[in-house]
Amino acid sequence: MSDCYISYGDIKRKIRNLKKVELKIRFHVMDFSDSNNKNIWTKMNNANLIWDDFFDLHESTSKSVKYPLKRLAKMNKDELKNIISEFYYGVYYQFYKDNGMLDMSFYDPDILAQLGLPFDADISTIKKRFRELAKIYHPDAGGDEAKFIELLEQFESLHIK
Structure with missing residues (x-):
């Protein structure tokens, strides 16, 4: 139990940071200030975030995701690391696919x-x-x-x- 995160807040912060990292990797968004939000959403207009398929930070939701907040809260650090690795693989797979750089070493x-x-x-x-x-x-x-x-x-x- 000592390996588990103490609060939902800790998990939410870590997961929110993953969303920012995906925006940086896939859309080259470096500024997350309110004045730049229009630019962010214009870049992502027709793109789906991998983050949206993986996570939902609301405690009670009907949204279907791989890892809802309640499930994440029950995991230890090693399990979370594996999920984060899976998330990064998905982000880079999509980035390479979007930019025509896929080779035979990446599988969907x-x-x-x-x-x-x-x-x-x-x-x-x-x-x-x-x-x-x-x-x-x-x-x-x-x-x-x-x-x-x-x-x-x-x-x-x-x-x-």
Whole structure:
């Protein structure tokens, strides 16, 4: 229990800072003063923040996010570090994707999650999981053809040879 953050306030500050870091990385926003807010929102007009998919700092909300505040409050520091690493991976993945700099070493974290894999899965882990799911969903083995086709499309979109 000593590893846990003491208050919601500590967690909220840390998570709010992650939002600012994402704005700096993806949109090069360095000034967060009120006079600059219009400029920030103009830059982000059609872009979705990774932060919005990960976090919600309201204690009671119906918004669907990966890590609501109540869940974060129950985690120890190591668990929070893992979530922050996952968040940074998502931010940089999106940054590289937006700027046309993706290479074969980055895999879409959303597809990896759909396959039941962590964001930092390597190629051998991905292939192993694909084989496991292919055995389950293959129509010749009595599996669901639609799910098998979806699995193939997901695997192909990862560009693994």
